[in-house]
Amino acid sequence: MGDKRIIYMDHSATTYVRREVLEAMTPYHAEHFGNPSSIYGIAHESKKVVDAARDQVAKALGAEPDEIYFTSGGSESDNWAIKGIAFANRGRGNHIITTKIEHHAVLHTCQYLENEGFTVTYLPVDQYGLVNPADLEKAITDRTILVSVMYANNEIGTIEPIAELGAIARSHKIPFHTDAVQAIGNVPIDVKAQNIDLLSLSAHKFYGPKGVGVLYIRKGMKIHNLIHGGGQERRRRAGTENLAGIVGIGKAIALATEDIEGHNRKIRALRDRLLKGIREKIPHTHLNGHPEKRLPGNINISFEFIEGESMLLWLDDEGICASTGSACTSGSLEPSHVLLATGLPVEISHGSLRLTLGNVNTDADVDFVLEVLPKVVARLREMSPLYKGKGVCNVQ
Numbered sequence: 001m002g003d004k005r006i007i008y009m010d011h012s013a014t015t016y017v018r019r020e021v022l023e024a025m026t027p028y029h030a031e032h033f034g035n036p037s038s039i040y041g042i043a044h045e046s047k048k049v050v051d052a053a054r055d056q057v058a059k060a061l062g063a064e065p066d067e068i069y070f071t072s073g074g075s076e077s078d079n080w081a082i083k084g085i086a087f088a089n090r091g092r093g094n095h096i097i098t099t100k101i102e103h104h105a106v107l108h109t110c111q112y113l114e115n116e117g118f119t120v121t122y123l124p125v126d127q128y129g130l131v132n133p134a135d136l137e138k139a140i141t142d143r144t145i146l147v148s149v150m151y152a153n154n155e156i157g158t159i160e161p162i163a164e165l166g167a168i169a170r171s172h173k174i175p176f177h178t179d180a181v182q183a184i185g186n187v188p189i190d191v192k193a194q195n196i197d198l199l200s201l202s203a204h205k206f207y208g209p210k211g212v213g214v215l216y217i218r219k220g221m222k223i224h225n226l227i228h229g230g231g232q233e234r235r236r237r238a239g240t241e242n243l244a245g246i247v248g249i250g251k252a253i254a255l256a257t258e259d260i261e262g263h264n265r266k267i268r269a270l271r272d273r274l275l276k277g278i279r280e281k282i283p284h285t286h287l288n289g290h291p292e293k294r295l296p297g298n299i300n301i302s303f304e305f306i307e308g309e310s311m312l313l314w315l316d317d318e319g320i321c322a323s324t325g326s327a328c329t330s331g332s333l334e335p336s337h338v339l340l341a342t343g344l345p346v347e348i349s350h351g352s353l354r355l356t357l358g359n360v361n362t363d364a365d366v367d368f369v370l371e372v373l374p375k376v377v378a379r380l381r382e383m384s385p386l387y388k389g390k391g392v393c394n395v396q
C-alpha cells in the first residue's frame, strides 16, 4: 500500500486475518499437509485439527460438533441450507419464506428455486429494516417448508428478532435458517436457545481467512447434499478439507466470541462519535437502519443531493476505504434493494455511504474521517444542480 495512510472502514465487506489466526494456520500449509482422509500418521494430525476446529465452532454457537459442516464460505452455506431443505422437503410443500433485505446469496438462490417450481414470499421490513414477527406468522401456510431470515443485515446493520422468528417457525415445525455471516462476533449466538435449525457463517467477516465457512445443521434435519463427490464431512459435503482454512475459522471464531461485550464497547464508542460528528458537520443526512438494534460498527448514512459512487472515489483518494452498500453491489448503479425495502426514496438511496468499523480503527481514524468527509460531501454538493437549488452551499 506504499506510504499512503489507509483508513479501513469496510469491515462488513471483509476483514484482515488476525495474527493469532495466521500463526495457527501456517503449519497446515507446508509442514502438516496430510489429507485428513488418509490413514498414515501425518494424516491423523490433520484429522485431529479439523475435529478441534469443529469443537471450537460448536462451542461458539452452542451446538454439538456433529452439527457443524465446513464449507467454502457464506454463499455456499446459504445455497446449501436453502436448496438442500427445499429439495429434501418437496413432498411436504413448495413454499419458502424469506425477506426483501437478504444478501444475494439468499435472494438469488430463492429466485433460482422459483424457476424450479417453488413459491417464495419475501417479507417486508419497516423503515428501520426490521421484520415484524406477525408478518411471518401470517405468511405461513401448510405448504411452507423453510423460513430464512438473516441475523443482521450487511448494509444497514439492523439486527433481527431471531429467537422470536425462530420460535414461530418451530411452533409450525418448519425449518428455520439464519444467515449469521455479519452477526457472529457482534451478538451472542446460541442456536438451541434461539430456535435456529440452520445457520451460515463465513470466516473472512470475523478476522479469519477467505474461502472457508460453516453451515450448522441441527441434528435430525431432512436436507439434501449440495456438493457431491467423496465422503468428507460425514458424507454430507464432498471435497478435500481446506485444512489451513478450517484451522483458521476455528481459531477466529474462538477469538471473536471470547469477549463480545468488550469488543462491542470499544467499536460502538468509536462508531457513535463518528456518527455524531457526521451529523453535526453535514446537513441533509439520513441514518439508515435501526438507531439501537444495529451492529456495533455499522454506519449507513445517506447524503442528499450526491452520488455515493463519486463519494467513494474521493474518499479513496484520501485513503479512506468505505462502501456504498454491500461489496457485492458496489460497482453497480442499481439502487440498494435493502434501502428501497426500508422505503427510502431512490434519489436519496443513491447518496448512501456505509462505514463499518472494526478492531483496527482508532480515535485518530475517526478524527481523520470527520475532517475529510464533510469536505468531500460539500465539494460534491457544489457540483450538484439539485443542491444549488436548495441555496445552502455553505457546508465545511
Ligand SMILES: Cc1ncc(COP(=O)(O)O)c(C=O)c1O
Residues within 6 Å of the ligand: 012, 013, 072, 073, 074, 075, 076, 078, 103, 105, 150, 152, 153, 154, 179, 181, 182, 202, 203, 211, 213, 326, 327, 328
Ligand atoms: C449477510 C451475508 N451473507 C452472505 C455473504 C456471502 O459470504 P461469502 O463472501 O463468504 O460467500 C455475505 C458477504 O458479503 C454477507 O454479508
